[in-house]
Amino acid sequence: MPGSQHRRGFHTARARRRSCAVALAAATALVASACSTGGGTSGPDTGAGDTSPVTITFWHGFSSPHEIASVGAVLALFHKKYPYITVKAVPAETDDKVNQAIRGGTAPDVDASFNAANVGGWCSSGAFLDLTADIQADHVDLGQIPKAVQSYTAFGGKRCTMPWLADTFGLYYNKKLFAAAGITAPPKTMSELAADARKLTVLNPDGSIKVAGFMPYLGAYEMLTEHLVTSWGGSWLKADGSSNVGTDPAFAAAMTWQKSLVDWFGAAKLAKFKAGMPDEFSAQNSFETGNLAMMVDGEWRTAFIKNDKSTVDYGTAPMPVADTMPQLYGSGYVGGNVIGIPRGSKHPDAAWKLVKFLTTDTEAVTTLADAIGNVPTTLPALDSPSLTLAQDPKFATFLDVFKNPHTSTTPASADGGAYLTNYGLFANKWQSGQIPDLQAGLKAVDRQNDAALKLGQ
């Protein structure tokens, strides 16, 4: 009887060792499977000619109702072209979450991110699949994507993401408040910006800020260092990838300009005003309600103002530039949304079809760009007559910034843009007056950035 034989055998040393070995193997398999990130492909998939029905998961960061609806409309176009591929879109996902999912082996088939700073980490670690083979197999012409945009979507010779619309930054100004202050045109230099900011600022009887002419406090909405230093032509990293903030005079100049305006307002007053600024992506946005006369923001604000039914009378212009660098006027910061296939994608072939469609199909690109008010990332889409955004002079500012040869971005780094985190902490202390020696502080940031970059190598 097998059962009794098994029980008898259970007591022998040999059987015990075997049982231990089996248990160990099972435990190892269990642990291994728990730790695996599922790098390969699995399950049914749609190869080039395979039209078996498949459902893929797509995570993206859009969260506003009109943005989610717009993504849905473009996915409907995709489903029309590929009826056997159903896309399950999950909105409002963050990079933190997708990183955890990749590590846990539960990554979506396709992921889109607002934060191109993570591309370096994703490419170098293999978190996102290298798309080069698919691009070559499908003869996708990368020449249709501007060079600057190509640069922030690849790292270390690996193209692990594609650009999925871009964000360019410029100056929004309130025409009504400008007229009331006797200002006839938007500022073109940083000196003019500071002077206009002072004229436009209105204080409450208790001395607190009622209307800020401009918000120089870093961290308020899109007033970030990376959006500021482009006005001085700042370059974050040297050609060898090491930190450049202590060497490039643009950073010290930008910080000095920013601090002088902060000091004019008073850091404590600005901190209090900032604390009272409602959510950036709500209809109560301070610019939309008239509490902020000028602000740096992305092109998407034009769509938000429309969708929020804000009555603000506004105009747009390129960001003012350093007084000594007039040639930079018209340029700005470009930061792109990126899209790729995370490691562990269960249907990478179908996922690639979606990535290719969303990033290179002119109708898809212009439809989404028009719907959510983002800048298209392919030249055919930029020049497409169906791009209605180009007819809006307020939006055209951002298309011009995008095309400007001086427009720059924050380069990808293998540590997920740790240099920006380090710089952000430094800048916060600087604007609070905690950094006595600016140049020494910038040099210290260089050392920190370089040490952090070496840590992961």
Added chain:
Amino acid sequence: MSTLTATGTRSAGAPDAAPAPALRARHRRNRLRVLLFLAPGLVGFAVFLVYPLVMTVWLSFTNSNMISPAQFVGLRNYRFMLDSDPQIWQAVRNTGWLVVIMVPAQVLFALGVAMVTARLKAGAGLFRTLFYLPALAPPVAATVAFVCMFNPSSGPVNQLLGLVGIHGPLWFDSPSWSKPALTLLALWGSGTVMVIFLAALLDVPAEQYEAAELDGANPWQRFRYVTLPAISPVVLFATVTGVIAGLQYFTQAMVAAQVANGNIQAAPGYPNGSTMTFPEELYTSGFNQFHAGYACALAVVLFLVSMAFTLVLLRRASGFNPQETQETPL
């Protein structure tokens, strides 16, 4: 009986006579049975504690990013921690502040509230419930609500302070006030510790208070010589668990910084790194910057510090707990 016979055949001088095969088999079966019953616990212990612990120590000597294969890098992560990490010492200072200020404040506040509610003659149940309720609020929701209440521009706290002529601080938007604001949040949510103290206080024999009163002890002496010795194990428990929680303080600091800053992508520890705790630095390194090996090194240090704190507290506590000194070891 065969066992006795078998034992009797051994030489008289043998100190530990080997049992007969049947007895050995029974012992073996017993051991296996015990092992079988213990197996779920042992497997859980091995998989969820020993394995992660060993892996964490191993990964702390690698350049792991938890995605591509890790390579051994020796002590590089530990050297980076001591020499180059720009945030680490501020994170250590912040966590140290929370352990030294917030934890004792929370223990004392919970003890004070428990003593007051223990003496209430009327409405005791209502007040105990009211003081305990905040502990049921999820930490994220509670923190978001707290940051909104303490908003220096539109929050009700500063508006109320303004009514009595006090110019309220910037709270979560001030590097000087952010940790005190987090401490207020911790005091508000200390209901669980309060309930444990309350149970201990209600357990102190009333006769001891009566005897102390007859001996002329004043309220402070009654607390010092009757209450405190009786509840000292609970004080020790609250302190040890509080210190460990303080060392691991993460959620509230992170959420408060993000909500106050209004930008989840901005630099952590807003304002000016004042809420950047040691675990937050660990999280940022491991999950935002792909430095999982370094994060493991930070975790190892955190583990060792937690263990050292606990051992010191336990050792010191054994001296002041009178009940322990009277006990005879088994």
